[in-house]
Amino acid sequence: MKALDQEPLDLIVTGVGGQGNVLASQVLGRALLAAGYQVTVGETYGLSQRGGPVMSMVRVTQEKVMGPVIPAHSAAALVSLEPLEALRVLGTYGHPGVVVLTNDRPLLPLNVIAGADRYPELAELKQALSENCAKLYWLPATETALTLGNPILANVIMLGALGATGLLPIGAGEMEAALGAMFPESKMGVNRRALAKGAELAAAA
Amino acid sequence: MGAAAELPAAEACLDRLLSQVIAEGLCVACGACLGLCPHLIFLDGRVAAPDACGLSEGRCIDLCPLDPAPEPAARRQRLHQALGSSYLPPIGPVQQAWQGRAPAADLQGKAQYGGVVSELLSLALEEGLVGEAVVTVAGQRGAPQGARARNRQEVLAAAGSIYAGGGALGELNRALAEPTDHPLAVVGLPCQVLAAANMKAHPRYPAAAQRLGLVVGLFCTMNLPARALRGLLKEEGVQGPVLKSDFPPPPAGVFQVWTQAGLRELPIAKLRDIRFPGCAFCPDLTAELADLSVGACEGRPGLNTILVRTPAGAALIERARERGRLELEPAAAESMAHLKQAAENKRARAAQARTERQHG
Amino acid sequence: MADLTKLTPGQRTLLQGNEAIARGALEAGVSLAAAYPGNPSSEILESLADSAASAGIYVEWSANEKVALEAAAGASFTGLRAMASMKQNGVNVCQDFICNLTISGTKGGIVLVTADDPGSISSTNEQDARFIAKLAELPLLEPSTPAECLAMMRFAFELSEQIGNLVVLRSISRLSHTRAGVTPGPLPASRPRPYWDPKVAWHTLPTVPRHRVMLEKLAQAGRIMSAAGFNAYRGPERPELLVIASASSALYAGEARDRLGVASRVGLLKLGCTWPLDEALLLKHLASTEQILFAEEVDPFIEDGVKALYAQHAPELGVKRFFGAATGHTPPVGELSPDVLASALGQILGREPATVDPAYLERVAERVAALVPPREFGFCPGCPHRASFWAMKQVLAVDGRDGLVSGDIGCYSLAMLPTGFKRANAVHCMGSGPGVAGGLGQLRGQGFTQPVITTVGDSTFFHAALPAIINARWNRSDFVLVVLDNSATAMTGFQPHPGTGQTATGREGTQLDPETVLKALGVPCQVVDPYDMQATQQALYDAVQASGGVRALILRRVCALVQNKRGGHPYTMSVDQDKCRGQDCGCHRFCSRVFRCPGLFFDEAAGKAMIDPVVCVGCGVCTQICPAGAIQAEPRKEAAA
Incomplete structure (x- = not known):
């Protein structure tokens, strides 16, 4: 078990209900636990699934048992499946040293669809994120997922990207093994490709 | 001049329609605002708009004949001017006045009085003067609704008066929105004829100006809300769908309803109790803004009175005579005098109602 | 969910709080489990259902929570272990039965699991269901981690059998939906055969004497619970401030204490057994400090109980200062968090929690306020x-x-x-x-x-x-x-x-x-x-x-x-850009502005409605609302028949 650079290593996975946020955080949790770490994964769902913002908190330590809630402004990394949610969560959990990985594909809130609110220009959003984090990975995860045949794979692509940042004490192999424990082998081919694509995107960012 | 800048902040058009017409109980379900946009819905003779539209330059309120804002005489004067005719109350511009009937066998027993409207529409369709005619038919629950007739058979299916607000102009709006260019005819009550004139004169409704080729007006005694009429008929034990109904000319004082079970007559006072409150403000008995108007002929149950108002109306009548479709004779002077008197009375009642409303 | 009987005893596994509750029940030898679904409790019964065949037990979704608990009581009367799980609202549904069952008593171990929802993450209220324990005079357990969920469930069945009454275990959303490492224990080799001796009747008469027995059972439970090891103290012998906390709040309090760097000044008494309160333990710790802060969600349940106990013993304990919901140091509504407790501790001890560069906070807050609109809940696409x-x-x-x-x-x-x-x-x-x-x-x-x-x-x-x-x-x-x-x-x-x-x-x-x-x-x-x-x-x-x-x-x-x-919806949707009327009179963005489906949006640049193919499921309903017939539904080739 590799020593952690920081203790606890606090990660946030956020997005919109239905994007596979819980699955992504569960893969992280399983992979880290298998590597011998203490992991606490706090999930928010329920009503939040119905189009609202969702967030999972993954807390990693060597020994200590952590609560399921990360204190404000102390996440080490923020993985967002939707760009607007990245900035929303950055507002509460961000700090100058946070690393942000976000899918660049917007999902419009209903209030934006209705014309009651405005979705920011992507350039504005990208700038606001990059100016307020240590490093921004602005990744075409949904677009890449569509080339793999299913937009839902954006979550696994983002995991692949996270694995390639060097922030985790584990690598792609552990995540693949965790996915393997959750999916039948017939679905693992596309999941492996998604992990690899994510790593490529992060390396190129 | 900066006139536009001096105008008060524009209120959403639909909000005005809702607050000044519908919430005030003035709506007579003519349908002028229907079919333009999805915000306005129509069911069982009622118009409603559940959601805000948010536009201030919509057409709905502009087309509404019940919009209480414009002064009625000034509005009608402006419309006559725009249509190239003259404002001549109490029965409007009249180039020719006839009384007569359509002799065709298939009309007998179906159409109102002399069957003139059905015959004229049928002729206009057959000879390609118009591509479709918007008429009123009995729809769901017997409530009237707009429909389009493309041939004689479809015209006959709509024959006979329905004295209930049917929203038929919604069908006209839908027809005008289609990407075709054939002219259209419409048959309507005076309120609907006023709305049709609003359409033709509206600067942002070019399709109406270009395609509304024939407007046939009907003399109107009273218009009834479908739901209330259904309730009244149920209360009076009138069973089954209404096949035909009529307000025979005075002094009958009754409302006649034909169903499968035959004829029933109800005292006219009962109908007054349920009529659209908005009808009280209508000064127009004979649909003054039509190309031609048709109604009952006093003392001659089998005939219609026909007022020809515009060149288009005159041309159609001339064609019908040539083809032997109508048997016409000049309207009797005495009956015209009575018609004018009745129209004058309606005008006076409307003016008084408006005054009373304005002064609380 | 998965078959929890397949876990390897002794091998640490990532389990959700709800799964750990279910595994604990299986390890305790539960024979019947019934529930009505409701967030955040549903996965308890789902994972039991997925384990039912391997475990050879009966698991059902019941028509409602009252029926579920009654079914469990039936099994208990035959000597089997049984449970009912529900969200906080469900406790109200079976309250009438609970208040009678507690008088009749039970035989086989029987546990009522309530999963409360502080913060109302997925509920219509954030009712604190712990009061059922006080109302019906039942023992109450509050785990704080998934590992403790498992351990407490095993204990709860034992306790129930020892006292002959129902035991309540209370989870919360943040625990039920938290995953952490849990080390499962062994499953029972066998379970008893159900039998109800017809000479035995379970009822509430004579009520008053039985009520007295019920109170004795509660006192007995208190004695057993105080020895169970679920209440624990960490901190100096004579703390400047004692925090009394339960459930996740105990973890938040520990983290807040560490972050403020006040571990030497603050003691943390974590209570896992919260009804009846362990009076001896509490009196001992009350005597060791002058100041007490309560950390619990949602209502001041422990807070009020401890204050009542203190009132009884004030002469010997002397003057104390209590902080909590009553003083506004913790909110009496919503969830707690490490931040809320750090702020409460800081306020009491005169310490500012360390924070990041204020200029950064200001800058991010400004960007969020300027750019991030709320995200409304809504019906799913195709709903x-x-x-x-x-x-x-x-x-x-x-x-x-x-x-x-x-x-x-x-x-x-x-x-x-x-x-x-x-x-x-x-x-x-x-x-x-x-x-x-x-x-x-x-x-x-x-x-x-x-x-x-x-x-x-x-x-x-x-x-x-x-x-x-x-x-x-x-x-x-x-x-x-x-x-x-x-x-x-x-x-x-x-x-x-x-x-x-x-x-x-x-x-x-x-x-x-x-x-x-x-x-x-x-x-x-x-x-x-x-x-x-x-x-x-x-x-x-x-x-x-x-x-x-x-x-x-x-x-x-x-x-x-x-x-x-089931294979998806029948259509591939599109908007005919030539027919769409956009913002003009005759439409004014009716489909997006009024109908509000997540899959149909208004492209400001084009001035037309558009389908978002990533979101739209292809139900075809919106074709019926477009006044221009611009929304088109093409039958999807691979659609299920």
């Missing part, structure tokens, strides 16, 4: 409820008599929001929709002319709506009952219910359909597909216009999420 509430909105508008909709509990509770066109005028609890409607429908004689519709889901219909419908039918109330039948308990994760005919474990059940039940009650009933907007509006209008008595409309269309799993 039949959107079409159903559209019809209600249209029909009540055209009806014109200020009609009302008395709502109920389910996804369709969201009808109170813009996604349901704000067409729910009242939403309270399971079954309250037709109950409230029944009262309204009796006011005709007093001049109440507004039409009344009530909406109940298919699962809600069987759960608690039936008595209200029977009452309305009996007393001849006047309203329209709309059953929003999406063939799923959708809100809580698609569990089966009486209307689906399936059971928790996949065994064939008897399918009950609402129309047969309604017809048997003499309620006229029509079934319509809400996707057919015209037909739905006509049927609903007719029902609203009719008067006298209860008349029902079943709007039946399977939940869009279930349909997605």
